[in-house]
Amino acid sequence: MKKIFAVALGILTAIGGFVDIGDLVTNALVGSRFGLSLAWVVVVGVIGIVVFSEMSGRVAAISGRATFDLVRERLGPRIGLANLLASMGVTFLTFIAEIGGVALAIEIATSVNEVLWVPVVAAALWIVLWRVRFSVLENVFGLVGLALVVFAVALWKLDPDWGALWAQVTSFSPGADNTWTQYCYYAVALFGAALTPYEVFFFSSGGVEEHWGEKDVGTMRLNVFLGFPLGGALSLAVAAVTAVVFLPAGVEVESLSQVPLPVAIALGKIGVAIALLGFFAATFGAACETGLSVGYSIAQFYGWSWGKFVAPRQAARFHAVILLSTLVAVAVLLTTVDPVAVTEYSVVFSALALPLTYLPILVIANDPDYMGERVNGRLANVLGSVYLVVILVVAVAAIPLMILTRGGQ
């Protein structure tokens, strides 16, 4: 049991990257439109986030420096500020979406409009971020979020034509009803979501919160190697069940309320209840992850005291930022904006934030001044360099694709 709790940070981090509200709907949409023909992107994304989280976690464990410290130290105040603004664009928009996502999950269970739940959810979230211990937060939401495994069980129970599914996986093409531009747009969106920068902000800062030292590098790696592939597998399971149920029916997923339907068909009410619990925990966990990441990044950029391991009054500006973001998020959501639509715009900010986040991690993970003997090995460097190039290509392609496809339509 203790072993499970030891990897809760990795699981919670991965949930924010792979099955938060935006990803749940996007994965279901991709499954219903493209089948599993984009599954390879998730695999590529998982490897990428594993490579860079391992580096950022190792830097945190050896040097005690979290990721936004590195950004500022290697890029300086000017480009560092550009990255701060872009990363905040991604993280804060996602934070808003998650609060709306928790409200949506509750709406499905109660059929009371999500807008009415927003203030309640936000208040509960803020109390958790203010008062609940970091370890409790990651254990509860990380592990309860695993309820989403019900999608994998549903897939097995649906007993689809596995050969046909595998044919989709290996088709590497958009299929008859979609264009290549649309295919590329969703490939970029899935890749961007897998490597979304708040994962490394949260993971490395979480390592500092947990007082990782050199002896904890093994635990850190266990978190990385278990957490992210698990997150990727969950997102693939969501895409697979929608590919089985919705693709032949000609249904394109556009809202969270459609996502539990395949589980209902396969497993009935019990399955739906577990899926809704999973939605709630995953979106609430992702809200914690993004909310804290907003505070972590700003505090680390400006050198403020931060973290949940000190009393709030010892990290006053950090907690003020979290309080303020929660209030602004509520204000935005009360305009009745669609929370899922909010995440689509974050792709734009990823274009700038991704390269400017992963370059400094790669550089510092090679610097013996920080790392001593624990600098990157050859494999980490080869993969890191290759992924940096891929990230640059994706960053350049993201905005034109978004415009060409009108956001994937």
Added chain:
Amino acid sequence: MPGRDEPGFRRQYDAELHLLDRQIVDRDGRPVAKVDDIELAVRADGRLAVAALLCGPGALGPRTGGRPGRWTTAIWRRLRTEEDPQPGRIDAALVTGTDNAVHVSASADELRVDGLERWVRHYVVDRIPGAGHAD
């Protein structure tokens, strides 16, 4: 001197690479500020010596440059009550050593370079129940 050995001093510093933008940590290990700029003083022998670490928006703004930098500086001036506000200053003699952070021998409260932190603590955070409760 990698890792978490006792912080000491390098033989040489490349100012931008080894000092600027590094975290300043107080004697209790608590983050205080970043090295936003470094003050040099002309010594009697004419050489430029490190006099102090400068921190806060008043030092960061000019270094950021461009419109974001000007805005940073302007907002900071507005929020200060003095006629000619100066950025936070930590005397170089207080620095006890460097590793991947810059360590100083005073506590954050004695350094008094984080006016906003104290303002937010006093007027916002301390008024919320549970502010003194650590993990």
Added chain:
Amino acid sequence: MTARALRPDRSRWRAAVLAAAAALTASACATPEGDPSLYRDEAVSTTKAAHSSVATVAIVLRTRLRDLTFGRAADDAVSTAETSLTSTAGTFEGLQPPRGADSVRRQATQLLSDAEDAVAAARIAVRRDDRAGMRAALVAVTRSADALDKAPETLP
């Protein structure tokens, strides 16, 4: 690679953002008036989107009738689909049809209003937990889904 050397040319960057925003707005607002074939394309994509909503409702009704999901979850799924359908249909009905496209408009509008009626009936039955009503609605919804599915061929 020397990040500090990257000095973005601010005016050019701003121009690019403005151009992108303009392109985005223009492409989002482009209405296919004038060309009858463009209008027909719009009708086809509208019926495709409507089919997605209606087929969702059919799945919800089937799962609810077999007691595989909760009343509230079914209600929420049907209501969300209905909102989406109404908005899709409203957007199409607001378009100005070009001359010579009136029959396309008449037929597509008919398909859409049939769909809206069937989905509304489904919502009423689900919310009342009226099983007979749900069965009746399922027949109408299925018929509407089939008609919408065939629209690319049947529209003039």
Added chain:
Amino acid sequence: MRTDPAVTGGPGVRHRISELLGSRVRLPDGSCPGFVNEVRLAGGPGLQSYVVDGLVVGSRVQGSMLGYDRREVLGPRVLRAVVRLVNRDLSYAPWASVRRIDWDERVVEVERLGPLTDERAPR
């Protein structure tokens, strides 16, 4: 080594290191080989005893080797090669060769430029 205080301004005068970074470098023949990219400090013990040891000069206003100028920072090889290529024109102006710093015009007059050496290389 004593320096005429006129080089840097009167004793006791304070400047920010950011005023030096990015300053234009001028040689006695009036040519401008580039800008101050980095300020190297040496001395001790105690940070207050460190003095400017020399200036790293590059052809762009700002530039950073990201640490790759040091021999022990190795990987990734591709990145190291790219950074070194971009910064291949870096040179070093030891303090003894600095004739005058004009803080207002942000110009540093330098006698001559030497090669940039690894800080840990034996001298």
